[in-house]
Amino acid sequence: MDHVPASPQEEQVAAFRAFSRFYTRRIGLLEEHLYDSPFSLTEVRVIYELAQRAGLTASDLGRDLGLDAGYLSRLLKRFEAKGLLTRTPSKTDARQSVLSLTEAGRAAFAPLDRASHDQIAAMLGRLSAADREDLVGAMRRVQRLLGGAPDADEPFRLRGLRPGDIGWVVHRQGLLYATEYGWDQTFEALVAEIAAAFVKRFDPAWENAWIAERDGGIVGSVFLVRQSDEVAKLRLLYVEASARGLGIGRRLVEECIRFARERGYRTLTLWTNDILVSARRIYEAAGFRLVEEERHHSFGKDLVGQNWNLDL
Template sequence: MTETTLHHRAEAVRRFNRFYTQHIGVLHEFLQKSPFSLTEVRVLRELTQGTVSTATELARTLGLDSGYLSRLLTSFERRQLITRRQSEADARQSLLELTPAGRAAYAPLEVAAVDEVCALLKGLSVAGQEQLIAAMRVIERLLGRGPARAAVSLRAPRGGDYGWLVHRQALLFGAEYGADMGFEAFAAQEMAEFSRRHDHERAMCWIAEQQETVVGAAFVAALSERAARMRLLYVEPESRGHGIGTLLVTQCISFAQQAGYDTLTLTTCGVLNDGERVFERAGFRCVSTEPERRFGRNLIAQTWERKL
């Protein structure tokens, strides 16, 4: 990536930040008329949820300076919004709890916040609402501190998934490996063939989701009566190295065994180095290697095979 490209992308992020900050200011009209700052409302909400119990946990969860938080909590205590009591497990820690007055002070703020967001969403179509929430989830996953620790689930494809997977993989393989539009045509053809011939007893697709966002996928389809082929395996770049590829490959092997196949094969272009390690650990071996010109690049086509 060139410095110019990076600069343009940084400007795009800053532009979004300005837009979103302005939008959030409008959403917090009710908050501006309350006696609480935005930070104070965030602290009250965490205490209402009961997910934290000490000032140390609260500071870590909200990313607040401990000194600033201490002064804020002292103010809450003086206003009888919270109580503090010494922890029996650690005398250095105080357990925090909202008082009835604290809960009563926060309740209208929560109602107002929900009403404001609902009003925002009502201005969008159902499809627009879903697109907005999906985009927010992507931002959370990419910029969040712990997406790798979030649970991963596998599901069957839904309407729109096949087309989206063609689009996403074409973008990724173009950006990462320099593939031209021939790869998109190849992926579209593979997807269309799978969709037309889909036999639930002999072929299957799995979509990997993390925090309700697609982070990978894999297909298994018949190559012959006794052999199956794994197709279009991919994992999102930010989610690699955390076992998602292994999970998908293991699922493909298990399905192929249950479907009665004797072997499971796959073909790669010799650029998926991380994938090769996943295949080897899963019991695959490379049975052929052949140079070829494909997708606008000189590649090494590799065929991998696993006995079932």
Template sequence: MVDHTGQIADIRAFNRFYTKVIGLLEEGMHESPFTLAEARIVYELGKRGAATVASELARDLSMDPGQLSRLVRRLDSYGLLSMTPVRGDKRANNMALTPRGEAVYQGFDGASNAAVRALIAPLDELRRRDLVDSMARIRNLLAAPEPSEPLILRPHRIGELGWLIHRQGLLYHLEQGWNGEFEALIARLYSDYEAAPANPPKSLWVAEQGGEIAGSVYIIPAAEEAAGTAQLRMLYVEPAFRGCGIGKRLVEEAVRFSRASGYKRIILWTQDSLVSARRIYQGAGFTLEREELHHSFGADLNGQYWSLEL
């Protein structure tokens, strides 16, 4: 059994640190008479800008309905809320902010912006971007991406080839037990991609969702095959984004590009231990041509060669 004691201690230490940094231990939110929970209700209603049923708000905030009811009564006593019965349901009320409540919301919003501005003021632009990227990563690891966040397939940017090498080298080590030979191999593969001429056509897609890299894949002419053959390489999806169809979408885009570019065939090399990837290839119409046992990356593997006639 894996001992997570150290990881738990690190997470708790971060929670204590961040609680102090953003002032959650203060008696009132932004020097107001309102608690954090009360301020969050005001903020949510202000952000929505429309009447909201209490049960919907409780669900969205993961708050006990009884607790929410008590907080709402207190906010109502301050004259911050307007309550109107829901037509056809005497037990439910629509909640909205009164003009006084809207003023409190605007005050909270401005104070929060000022607090964050002061927090990041000592940081240069690079460290600010690192901070925001790290926060997005925490959010995506602990919660599924918002359904409203679109999936974007785009070209890679400066610095991302190195990031892709780092992430895939690390992920395959943790998930498959592969050693540094694999990292060295993919470093060469990405270098080959970057050095390849524009014709015959090549393309690399980075899947992005919510500002985070969710996965990638690329197409390059197959060097040792007949003209008109493309090679699909380095399909991967970040663990936090798996199960959302991103791998399928990447492969579909690679096939579409290959067909539109005049390729007649696509080949790829994978390992039978990569079950999810093989399912994606099968779903896209690839067929297994041959298998080959080999020892690579510190492991005994069964390499598979797949192809798709376009």
């Protein structure tokens, strides 16, 4: 069956399904390693849950792990008979009892836990540090997007420039403005040029760049370059569509302003286009004033360029 995906939608569905099949196998492999323990896979899942969370009832377990009530009942009875588990009647509901592992239960769980831990650690160990971070970040993202994890306490983090960053920024901006506004590749080339020039002429005393990260992936960036002793320019502000509404853009601009003030610049300037309305709102809120507009034909489109200034 030659599946030639017709639309992006279909391609996404195909990728999702491919991933599910892939991970089903992967989980199978992970579980095989467990098979010299005295517990079945489901038993391990139950013990794991009991070890992690306190105050569980049988129905909690059944619901969360998707187990049959009858099967679970017997399983728990077996655990209790082996002395791994105690049940104390619930105070609020006489039908339920609260489950908790005994010392023996924890002792039985420890080697399993360790084996699983070591197995994963070994797998991660085979990757480079960068790939490891990348992998874990991607997993967090999948989990978050499929509704499996609450947002972290800290929704994003700022850091400085690292290898690979400017390419990534060029890639994402090139793609975004091409799909969203139909700009051609000369825009991407311009971004590449600006980013390259920034790195080559980088003067840490006067310039800086910030990358916003979320779940190990880059979701935004901004560059501050020196134009003269008095004037700094904010360039390449960018926030991923999937990370909007978290205040990342505002925060990046704030960092720029703070840095510019600190270094004694008098004016912060920037160039943008009128169609980029969400960026405009950020600039306005930060106190920038529109000083100039001019029509131009760039990136295959007729556009209205804008210069904005902020007195520091």
